Amino acid sequence: MQDFLHLRQGLGANIRKAEYEKLQSYSFSNIDHFSVSSLVTRLTSDVTNIQNAVSTGMRPFGRSPVMLIFATTLAFQINSTLALVFLVALPVLAVPAHHNNH
Numbered sequence: 670m671q672d673f674l675h676l677r678q679g680l681g682a683n684i685r686k687a688e689y690e691k692l693q694s695y696s697f698s699n700i701d702h703f704s705v706s707s708l709v710t711r712l713t714s715d716v717t718n719i720q721n722a723v724s725t726g727m728r729p730f731g732r733s734p735v736m737l738i739f740a741t742t743l744a745f746q747i748n749s750t751l752a753l754v755f756l757v758a759l760p761v762l763a764v765p766a767h768h769n770n771h
Contacts, residue, residue, distance in 0.1 A: 692708070
């Protein structure tokens with residue numbers, strides 16, 4: 670989890686740097702259309718929204734495999750015959766689910 674937080678913060682730092690460099694390339698007449706507080710608020714909220722989207726989008730990639738392994742292990746401990754049915758049904762159910770998302 671700690672590595673994921675560093676990734677998220679690193680992404681935010683890179684985006685902020687790119688935004689700052691882009692802002693520096695604007696002419697003064699372009700910048701004068703906005704107040705300093707408005708620019709800071711816009712840039713900060715944009716970076717926060719991107720960080721949250723990445724965080725929310727990547728979280729299932731870490732949790733899903735762990736939950737699958739844990740659930741499969743418990744299923745075999747409870748009833749190995751039904752766990753085999755689970756293992757056979759899993760790929761059958763995963764293929765249509767994958768195609769619906771694309």
